[in-house]
Amino acid sequence: MLEAALAGLIGVVQPEAFMFMCLGVLIGSLVGFLPGIGGPSTLAIMLPFVMTMQDPLLVIALLVGMDAVGNTASAFTSILISVPGSSGSQATILDGHPMAKNGEAARALSASFVASLLGGIFGALVLFASLPILRPLVLSFSSPEFFILTLWGVSMVGILSGNAPVKGLLAGIVGVFISTVGLDAKSGVERFAFNVSYFWEGIDLVLVALGIFAIPEVIDLAGRKGTIAKAEEFGHGFLQGVIDCFRHWWLLLRTSIIGVWVGFLPGLGSSVADWFAYAHAVQTEKNRQNFGKGDVRGVIASEGCNNAKEGGDYIPTLAFGIPGGTSSALVLTAFIAVGIKPGPDMLTSQLNLTFAVIWTLAIANIIATALCMVFARPIAKICFMPFYAIVPPIVAFVFIGAFAANFHTYDLTALMIFSSLGFFMRRYGWPRAPLVLGMVLGDKMELYLWLSYTRYGFDWLTRPAVLALVALLIVSILYPLLTARARKKEARPLPLEA
């Protein structure tokens, strides 16, 4: 294992990979502090470019570097202008922006950067520590267990990634159905291709991801038309923010653990993690009267958690091939395209690549924090770019990226169709992450189901591990549904007495 760890480190610090990692960190940071452009949208835009790369280490350096730091720079807009740069920094606003209003923007920013750094490194360490435990577990699984796991992954993301569990489950199934489009090599059946040769190769995930995520975000950004508020004072106390992080180390550690756990559970993304951490801080800390009015502990809790989440996110992604969220689903797609095989291989023959991911998570966080600290003042100014300077280049990227999927004009038509679907899904509160995840896992799910059926008939349903996983699946589905129902009943006003 030590050799693999060393090989992973050497792999990511070699000049080319390191350059790609820095590029990923730059893009991730840029995306982080531009409100309205989420990490998944950018990952989707990057996919067509990344898939042409040959070296898996470069792909890891670029994408994991990008993914790891999105939440670090997003604190800029959350603190300065009360607009979350990414979904993981929403809770940062609650105390970060009041701090900026009180003339403590610099303190809030430095506290958030250091908390992000420490949280991110903690996440990478947990990922590292989990390997010896996961290895025997993953290797003992066969196709029936993997089928249930893929089903569990899609169901969990479907239920938890929105507050509309039924819609989420349906979206996941739509994703699985989309993954079946094309010529099925095993049976020779042309599935949902309607005699159109364009569909024979299947629908490219890049098109779906761009349409589902990137365009709806662009529509939102364009619709808001420069509603970004006026800048606050940058203020003083940059060093004080760093000291604050170490002074509240116990809070930072607890919220980082929450982050890792949330990341590990499929479906609970950054947007949930920071709120959990913030709520935990408010519930457990002493002298809580300042929370919401500019308490640095609120910033530390939220920012430490959202970066630690990334490490936790990669545990199921690498070990089981089941991404914990949208970003890791897109990273997983790129991994598969360049020959990285998430699952048992990542813990055996490709262990050095797993370590490359861990090292990238750690190093990218250090680079991003250093960048943010050094360039905090000039970056803060770029935050106030008007929408008309951001929207057209993104749209151009999206259209080029879509065409690059197959170099076919039908790609653009498909992009517009999936953009419409993404727009309506967002408009009517349908979670979009399960659709992408269903599409990513659809092939695997189908293969595992088929293998289970041909190998064991229906007996695979009675295997002890399968039964345990099915029980877990049922509890996972029913628990959020029942608690939501109970909460609704509690919230219902009592009838007035006559």
Added chain:
Amino acid sequence: MIRAVEEIFFTAFIGSVMLAALFIAKDWPVRASIIILSLGGIAVILTIVQLTADYKALRHQGAAAVRPAFEVQPLEHTGRWGSLEIWAWLWGLFFAIHLIGFPVALPLFVFLYIKVYGGSWWTAVVLAALTWGFLHGIYDYLLHVPWPKPLISWFQ
């Protein structure tokens, strides 16, 4: 009210797509249809559950129907016109690419969008030039991308 009706239509649309998929897949061999038949039935049941929920929301003035999903950031309400405006731009770009080709349509789109919304000449020209440079530098020069031929041959 209108929003709640729209939601019902959207759910019904998703449900009918699922039903159609099930209907098409029923004649395929097991290898090709196993996943569709396994999940399709569940999807139909879920659609009925969702339609019932949407209908209940409609009867209660759509209060529950407009809840935003957790994954989506709470954004300011922009109204339908705002969305239609950007959709017009997107479809305009889509047709422009077919008519005059990628290398002309994209920089033109960037330039026009910035100018229409009050950007300075400098910003518009620089960003359009950067888009053109990116298109030619990366895609033409490095990747030799075969751009689709535009319908108006003058732009080839």
